Amino acid sequence: MNTFIDFMEKRFIPVANKISENRYLKSVSTGSMALLGVIMVGSIFTVIASFSWGPYQDFLTSTQLGTLLNYIPDFTIDLLGMYMAFSIAYCGADIFKIKEHALGTGLISLVSFLMLSPLTDVPEERLAYLNTSYLGAKGVFVAIFVSLLTIQVMRFFVKKNFTIRMPQGVPEMVTKSFTSLIPAVAIVLIFGLIKLLFSLTSFETATDFIYTLLQQPLQSLTATLPAFLVLILISNLLWFFGIHGSMTVLPILMPIFLGYLAGNTEAVSAGEAIPHVINFGLYDLACLGGSGATIGLVANMFFFSKSKRYRAFSKIVFPSGLFGVNEPVIFGMPLMLNVMLLIPFLLTPLVIVSLGYLLISFGIITAPIGILGAGSLPPLVHGIVQGSLSFGIYEIIAAVLSMAIYFPFFKALDNQAVQEEAAANELASEDSTVSEI
Template sequence: MQKFMDKMENVLAPLATKVGGNRILKAVSTAFNMIMPLIIIGAIFSLVSTLSIGGYQAFLQSSGIGKILALVGKFTTDLMALYVAFAAGYAYVRNEGMNNDAIPSGLLSVLAFFIMTPLTEVMINEVPTTVLSFDYLGSKGLFTALLVGLLVGFIYTFVTKKGWVIKMPDGVPPTVAKSFSALIPGFVITGIFLVINGIFNALTGATFSEWLYSVLAAPLSALSGSVITFLVLLFICQVFWFFGIHGGQVTIPFMMILFMQAGVENQAAFGTGQPMQNIVTVGFLYFLMLGGAGNTMGLALDMLLFSKSKRYKSLGKLCILPSICNINEPVIFGMPIILNPVMAIPFLLVPQITAIITYFAMNLGLVSLPRIALGATGTPLILDGWMIAGLSGIILEVILIALTAIIYYPFFRVQDHMACQEEGISE
């Protein structure tokens, strides 16, 4: 068994390092982390504006406050692609160590994204007017925004490192010098994206963003709706964690790419009172991380309530508060779960079991679909359940925590028994 574990660790550790160090995946992960506050703000205002308490909704409508609150969702969730474009371009360049060039790269990503976005001709007071619709600035434009931001970051980095920049004389203020040094990369980036969009217009009669959504994004979105895809990524995450490697750093970028759009669509629909359509989103993940990776809140409760050994009594007291905030490093490293064959079975299987239960509970209408695209890391249990799925989310979390405590219990008892023997304690 030990030889097998050593072999697996030798295989997985380099793979995790390679994936975690990939500049594209790092930029994707950094970009979504950057825009997390906007997603959460939009989600909270959507929750506030849709609460059904007594005459609350009637008051919002009669006072006009409802329309004011709706602006937050309109300019966060419905503009998510725009923020992603900036963040991806910014993150790519910053991760290359070019901190002073990150903001110009982000701004050029926004410009390139607008070049790729379709314009609409409408009549206003019998005057033909060109307008920029919100259609491709939100969930429909996420894939385009990611690709544009990453490509802009790559081009900006390439041109700058080649030295193809305007260098100002010494004594010129740094902000002015930086503005001029971004000109050549800016012209190159603008020219490239004008050519790309022009080619797609000529060949397909649509902008790049429209073409990508219809040809690539739609099939990818269908893949993202697959619970099987989600379960596979979740299992991979757990396997990496078991061998002491941060599984989230490996799998979260892929989850963001595949499942963020579905979450943004849900959040936008919820904010406007429309029915939500997507079960498997990034928000769905929070029901599978109760206490942290491996759904270890139940295990923390087992240690707190049922430990016989001094070791696990102390660990239970130590880890219960962090576990409530979904931080479980004390459990993973303290028990330990890492490279522990006794705990491998529940650690790998519990998230799969809770994922299947959560999926069918939502599919049957017993639990509300995830109504926010992304939760805030560290949000206490119960509160995050309410944010994601309302009262039904709270009930589901309580049931899942109780269930995981039951599943973990026999394996925990084996660990606790061995600890008692080491401590010379009779049970």
């Protein structure tokens, strides 16, 4: 075990730290999380509109409420790529130390993203329109590349002072607009040239090129259970050593899972089966109670602890664990570097995710939609919000499985604590006797 810990500390953790601190990945992760409100709103209305009960659907149709409810996903999740083009550039400008130009960077990135999206001409009506499929899930990776490149070009011009300087007394917003003018011209020319070059290829658009050569293969890779389990294992190993493992893994999964979310909501709206089973919902299952699926650990502590130490501690960690917060357990128990809990901490998420995936594959339970940001909801409620009552019921079963796996390891710790408290009480009693004499 010592050899393993030494290897992790010397070889694995430094690499993981570099990944989690990478400014490009942080920009993508922060920008994606900033869209949480938009994503949640769109997902919730998709769930509300998609309940498959016949009388309910007839009611939505007869009252036109179904049409009203479907407006919201059309302009939230279905335009996710467009929102990401702004959000990642806006948040990334702060991360790359050009915060004063964040708004301009975000807007220029959005313009550049729209430039790369193809226009469909309608000659008889003398108009052209944007194909919204290029603004949603299909455009997520294009949005990432556009926003990151926009940040770097803007940063280059700002750092080199290749900007228009306004005299004192000019309003701040006007000054910022003119400061961004030269880099804005350079950026739109770059993306205009990219658009032109791709129009001369068989792909025709940058979106089709990236979607075909990069996004589809990555989605296929992360759609496999073994690859997903490996990423969960890496995340929990990092947490065991006190490093925020989710911050290392989620930036890799974020753009892919956001693409899945859009595809899943479209399928649910059409009354079809969810095409992407491995999504944010399944990741939340791996983090039931927090990373390591520690809901079983805190439940055991709350219901079965004999020691004063863990009985008192459970009053804090059990309520927070129900809502997916387990930092008090990891750093306060501590679970971090606690060899006694390493096996259940790594094993539990793999077991409950694998079983859940198996039940979904056999049609026993319905897959979650994959809503981002629902991980703080307690079991059952989380599944319902994800559009699947059966998945919510399985979360209760998964919590019981977590308790069963953690139980023998926790009892060993609890018994040890009981013995230590008994020894401490005995010593205190002896000291009291001596002082009386």
